[in-house]
Amino acid sequence: MGWKVLITDHVWPTTDPERAVLEAAGAEVIVAPNGDEDTLINLAKDVDAIMTCFAKVTGKVIRSAENCVAIGRFGVGVDNIDVATATELGIPVTYVPDYCVDEVSDHVLAMLHTWNRKIALFSQSVKTDGWGHLGLTMRIKRLRGKTIGIIGFGRIGQAVAEKASAFGLEILASDPITPKEVVESHGAKLVSLTELLEKSDFVSLHAPLTPATEKMIGSKELDLMKDDAFLINAARGPLIDEHALHDALSNGKIGGAGLDVMVENEPAKDHPLMKLENILITPHTAFFSQESTLELEERAASEVVRVYRNTMPENLVNKEVLDHPNPKRSLQD
Secondary structure (H helix, E strand, O other): OOEEEEEEOOOOOOOHHHHHHHHHOEEEEEEEEOOHHHHHHHHHHHOOEEEOOOEEEEEHHHHHHHOOOEEEEEEOOOOOOOHHHHHHOOOOOOOOOOOHHHHHHHHHHHHHHHHHOOOHHHHHHHHOOOOOOOOOOOOOOOOOEEEEEEEOOOHHHHHHHHHHHOOEEEEEEOOOOOOHHHHHOOEEEOOOOOHHHHHEEEEEEEEOOOOOOOOOOOOHHHHHHOOEEEEEEOOOOEEOHHHHHHHHOOOOOEEEEEEEOOOEEEEOOOOHHHHHOOEEEEOOOOOOHHHHHHHHHHHHHHHHHHHHHEOOOOEOOOOOHHHHOOOOOOOEE
């Protein structure tokens, strides 16, 4: 007897890679026409598993899926899934935490260099006004000896540190969980958030989004930064208070910012931050390469298959389900 998997949304051209994995395991794949809660509630009623990219898998969606035995995330963070409800109902939640480490860390360094070397500014000037029209009066830093502060020193933060060190940057890290010896093994110095903000020429965010980290960079934190510092966020948009950031950028409290994520998944074109010249914005593409996306699709689908077959997944988010009195799946190594 076959089983059904609901894919709530995707941002890649096709679902062929995950579909191949799932259908080989006997599953029927259903792709939602949109990620609205009502749509997902209706479609989830008779599925055995849910896979999601950015759509919100709310408690109502999960409770409507009475046959659901697995929820898989196409990605790293799980803040769009009501993990607490899934755990309460004994449903394992999986994710793929390490598929785009190189891509995101590359993107962070690309933003840093684009800003510091004024690549976009010079390119636009040449195309618009001709060769050498723009005077060399802007601040461009020699990177060697400057400092990058990395907030959140997990897989991606560590990769940023390794790549940044090749350019001669000194590295500071702030992380309440990662041990000092791990930080130091990557050539970084573990410091408080305050010290990191005060001393860094570049600051890159790599913390997960939790109630404790939401708006962790606000007016107070921005006031601590150097007036020519550059803030990068390729993690989660709500880590930054956007009103405070707009104020800091508008009033010269910091030099600039590079955002791959914002509070809204698809902010309006007239968003106040979009109007500022001292900001670089990319549309949540730091994770993307053809290689990373293929890996993500196949691995995320394989995790759901493992759970359906009562096998322990490689990356289980809610380990509490292992002790659930009535789990939807009894996972075995």
